[in-house]
Amino acid sequence: MPEAPAETAVAITVNGKAIAARPGELVIDAAERNGVYIPRFCYHHRMEPVGMCRMCLVEVDTGRGMALQPSCMLTVAPDMVVETESPVAKKAQDGILEFLLINHPLDCPVCDKGGECPLQDHTVAFGPGESRFVEEKRHYEKPISISENVYLDRERCILCDRCTRFAKDVAGDTLIHFQDRGNGTQINTFPDHPFASYFSGNTVQICPVGALTAKPYRFKARPWDLDVVESTCTDCAVGCRIVIDGSRNEVLRYAGVDSDPVNWSWLCDKGRFGFEKVGADARLSAPLVKETNGDLVETRWADALTQAARAIKAGLDKNGPGGTAIIGGAHLTNESAYAWAKLAKGVIGTDNVDAQLGDGLPAAMVAGMARATIDEACVAGGTLLVIGSDPKDELAVLFLRIRDAVTLHKTTVVELSPRATSLSEIAAHSLRSVPGAVHELVNQIIAGEGDLAPVRAALANDHLTVLLGRGSMAESAEATVAAAAALLAAFPNVKFLSGLRRANVHGALDLGLTPGFLPGRVTLDDGRAWFTEAWDTVPAEPGLDAAGILAAAADGRIDTLILLGADPLADFPDRELATRGLKGARTVIAVETLLNSSSAFAHIVLPAAGAAEVDGTTTNIEGRVSTVRQKVTPPGTARPDWMIAAELAFRLGADLNITDAASAWAEIERLSAAHAGMTAEALGNEPDGLIVGRTEPDVERPAMVSFSAPAFEAPAVDAYSLRLVTTRRLYDQGTLVSHSPSLAGLAVSGSLLANPTDLDRLGVAPSGNVKVSSPRGAITAAVEPDATVPPGTVVLAWNQGDPSPNALIDAAAPVTEVRLETTS
């Protein structure tokens, strides 16, 4: 933040030095900004101060004489005089530290926090050398498990209220509490209510002692043996800044970095503990090829690449460029995404490339709409309209930012969803939309009659942001697109925050891993001239998206299908089509870090380097490009994705001219209209990242796409059927969660949620199994009555193993109508 202008600065004196504080600033912050560190335990600048630990007591004179005051609760006032090192202040700080230490065990040598412990550091810096306490310290069972991933050692706890405040105020999961009183005060959960929060790991990070420790890190390392790189979490598309701590070529933990525009130091547990997949035993470490007996066996890179290139070439000769297709790429770095886009569109010449698996939104919309940052979406007093997204389960840390905006900064949330989500509790208006027809509700709100007048009034805000996602796989994206178009027409100042959740999907879209687009958010036609010059060739016609590719493959029109970190069987909404597509392609090449359910169809598997194993950049929901860094070497001979692309290009007789991530980025900056000016140097100067499309490209570069939506008419509700809605949970049965042991157990299998009145009407027993059938297929699922599910709707969780809703969904149908029958 910039210095406060002189006329608004508050003049105070700290230890005899004149300081210009900001209006409303706390004394503890003003002092720290000016080089005077006041010791503290309970104060955390991302949470409301409570003044409990008393460590930050300083002497303050506000005109009535010196008095001891906690500097974390005291706002600066003109002419305030603060003494942080006076004899009285020092004696008080000394006394507090002695009090904190009398019951604190001296088990630092076996404590995970030892070496990075504020209590240790403060004791050295501010505390007495010896304790005068000769009594028995207080004892508790050491440690107790308060959640799947967090241990609590109550003997070490200094009761600073950081974890409990985080749980209650930041996460909204009031599951850990102060209990008992006096010297027996302790933090604990209530029986049978574990600290089952998506955000529990943050309490470990903010604990100022070793009271809360993370099971996955327990006894793994000493802090002074760790070496650290700053990077970006790529488990979802929020793009939280992290540090990767590792030792001896092993990743040991992630910790959140306080990135002001993004994650404020918070991480979700999926991101924090998902580091385990980096070193998972099942990681692919050598290329595999399918033998005639159907087994995948290890081979040399040279053989695998030659075989892959031969397959691509054969397809080119037979069916032309369109015979090769790529699905996936959202887990790649920007550099690798660009390399693959260049290979596909500039070398092979195919536009049948899609980083999304029919589970996202049209690239033309994501790239072409006016984009908001998280800060803009959470602006004080603004309005955030949420469509098709449950941020807590899909973009967990974004939920914390939204929650903060609502609870502390009067941001209004309006939520339109087919069923209640995690935002419903804090939303000013939480409205239920008919599955597949959210645009109809949007049009009604824009008309603003009757009960909807206050909703319309909430949207008529100078700061209106729409968080637009793809919540339910059981409906096509068309209604969402139509809703966005209607909002854009009614509120021209509206901005959009993408709710797409998969890792670097935004980078993949920006860099052309989507049909009809070239790198830099430009269409084939607009960019043809520019890229023909740079690349030699550009596809003639817009290609197929994932659904089109799979359908073409099923019809035998795709010779070579490349899965770029993709699992269509699990992630594509229509499993039947995905299966036919994978079977129908002549050669399936999978570029993967881990085998997944679709790998069984692969003829060639190329092992890729994953998170923490590559350098490069990633792009988040805002379009913010931030760096990812290599911490460890990839397993075996696994290679970065860009290198695999370059090797294939070489075997196809071309040269991608990419020799490392830096050279790829230089080419992106040089060619992309959206990335113009984002040089490596500019990125290096801005650890919080730079936003795509916000610099002015030079005139020669092609124009970026702007969004216009086709008309869409939702199908009428079929009174005999129920409409299927799918929902996501943070912990699913996806490949990455399944290979992180600390997370794998958190995924629960889904049941079919239905409104009790519907069950009653249909004569379906409210327990046991039901047969759920759609025109596409049928599954058997346990049924669970849930009154929060609107009548006419049933809900199944996505990607929670069997029964899986993707057996019911027809990718070509705008909605999924199902019927229920009792099974015997």
Add this chain to the structure above:
Amino acid sequence: MAVTDAPKITSSRFDLADGHTIERYVATGGYQGLKAALAKSPSGVVDEVKSASLLGRGGAGFPAGVKWGFCPPGVFPRYLVVNGDESEPGTYKDRLLMEKDPHQLIEGVLIGCYAVGCSQAFLYVRGEMALAQERIAQALNDAYAAGHIGKNIYGTEFSVDIVLHWGAGAYIVGEETALIESLEGNRGMPRLKPPFFPAAKGLYLQPTIVNNVETLANLPWIMSNGAAAFAALGAENSKGTRIFAVSGHVKNPGVYEVEFGVTTFRDLLYAPVYGGGIRHDRELKAFIPGGASAPWLYPEHLDVPLEAATVGKLGTMLGSGAVVVFDEQTDMVKACHRLVRFFARESCGKCTPCREGTSWLEKILERIIDGLGRPEDLDLLLDICDNISVGMNWPPRQTTICPLGQSATSPIASAVMRFRDEFEAYLGGPAEITVQVKGPAFVGPYVHEEATADA
């Protein structure tokens, strides 16, 4: 007039078997004060109470009328909260006021609401006081039925609802901000002042007046009889009468309503109608003048009047009006330990010095009593006290959020400074005290000020 002839203002119905019923209350002049108040403007009522110089009877002794004026103007709703969480050791006057005369309290609440501009009051009654809760609940129902509470009371524009809330039994909830937290449904832990001065940011962060039971119980009489009649009683700023709870080694422990500011400790402890003298006619060793938190007084202070400012100048306080008497046979080390143990156990655990310090003090005293004390323990005790209550000055300068931690230092400072020989006996030999204590003995000699005033 002898001091023992003072009129009964708040305890007039204590001797009536049915003083708690609405019939008896109305028959003995009940709800006339409210009617008198409603005939005035709210600011008129405030002025009346100000001129009566009604000091808060909960502990701090702040003038009630002045406190009412602290609400920021124009900010509504405001709440009146009645602090009925009487838990200071030795204090049991509010319990009797609630059990024996609940309507008097309710009428006081209504007058207070009218003066401050509240339409909602909360009666927070300590969890253990089952009879008080029952009687207040009955009284509230009867008063609602009779139209004393509710909408448009007596046909005026004045409407009030009173909510009865049962505490769960924590000493700390007697502290007003902790009481507010508890009332909001949270764990009873004090809030930091500033910024959470209840008059500005109290219950639900709205302006809130927290008044003691006895304070409010005075209001009907003041309204019926006028501030002048109230102020005619007492001396200095300590006007009217006040109920003192006498306990410990006296012949007649009990609650006594005495004329404030005039009656002396000697009257209270020795007059036959009050304490009746030390039991078994022993000598007085020391007494606590205002609840367990207050620094102690000694026989030379018996002629000090029960007057807030005079006692304050000595370095202690009348506090909650609980006088606890120690006779000559009292083991002061054990007495000190017992008091400290109370505070250690009742510490809410929120802030470090109190949570850790009080229990450390208790452990050291326990060790001394067990014969395992060390000569340096006396200095240690006093230095720990100093780290909780800086300089052990009076009024205290604390490192804690609320005064509970500092309360635990009062008995230690008092006992160690006055009865060092008893500690030395436990320690097995004379102990030297090197820590410089500015306040304690706290308590200085009593000099009758009239002499200097005349000079």
